Amino acid sequence: MPPSSIPEIVIGRLPLYLRTLSRMAAAGKEYTSSHELGQYLGISSAQIRKDLSHFGEFGKQGTGYNIAYLSGQLKRILKLESVWDVALIGVGDLGRAIAHYQGFIDRGFRVAAVYDTDPDKIGMKIGDLAIEDFSKMETDIQKRNIRVAMLAVPFSEAQNVTDILLKAGIKAILSYAPISIKVPSDVHVEYIDPVLHLQKMTFFLDK
């Protein structure tokens, strides 16, 4: 099935399946089922089978899914077989935390360039990377053919920085700023929004 005809919400569940499979593999499991995956994730087994059926036939009646095989297929579908370079913009507290985050490299991403406007920060090291001058970002990202960016700038700067990222050819932006940014329809944006997660939990609490 061509990518455009698969609902985005289905694509959004594939990384959840992949993460769950990785955890199962880390716990020593070799096989799982749509039923078990569903229980782990709070999604019906029928939904999981339907989601995966958009991409092929991955399980066997009786034995279920081979975890290593299904993980490999999901990585292929999500284009995670080689590592994506990611540009990080903004080296405040949050940017520093993101730059030091240990969870990227095993899962297909590498912070490859870090930009800030602060002259006191430019040239400083953050991990193995030197912080680069924001004014050179547009040409630099173009030259290096980076397509993915993470935005850790103050919300008042988020749209300005986005506009420059778009000119540089960025096609996917993960924004930590608590504001909606405008992009053309061929560019993908995701938001880290801790409040969404908190609000999801309070429903279940007694007040």
Add this chain to the structure above:
Amino acid sequence: MPPSSIPEIVIGRLPLYLRTLSRMAAAGKEYTSSHELGQYLGISSAQIRKDLSHFGEFGKQGTGYNIAYLSGQLKRILKLESVWDVALIGVGDLGRAIAHYQGFIDRGFRVAAVYDTDPDKIGMKIGDLAIEDFSKMETDIQKRNIRVAMLAVPFSEAQNVTDILLKAGIKAILSYAPISIKVPSDVHVEYIDPVLHLQKMTFFLDK
């Protein structure tokens, strides 16, 4: 319908609806429809109507949803009519960024206590709050009847800290650590996982 019979995945969409309605209200809109909400979120209008129907009848044939009214109802359902105190554990780069995040208070949450183990940090101010001694956290959280916590500790500490939070009576944990934590079934856990968002976007990119 009693809370327990509503699928968790439905509850998880309500904060998305609320955030979208807030953005529409901020843009000066007064009314919306399940169709418009659906277009904004990439969810079918039928799904939105079905999700909301678990909780009552909020729209009118022809005029659709009054945004202020539906927002108010969602806040009531999600128990966001008054502000939840949240404990933040860990004041590294990430913890500092969370403590300074401007997006909590308008949406039902307030960082009310901050804990760290580092003697050099204890007593220091972060915004209006003094960083408190982690060793006093359990009794302190109990005394103040805090039920929600955010975890910004190294992943090697995440389970230990969680175990203490559970003893203190915490019932909802938002974890930034890239590791799965174990909690009893009456405690809710959500994870901030930037890689899930990145992986959702790479599907759509050419490599």
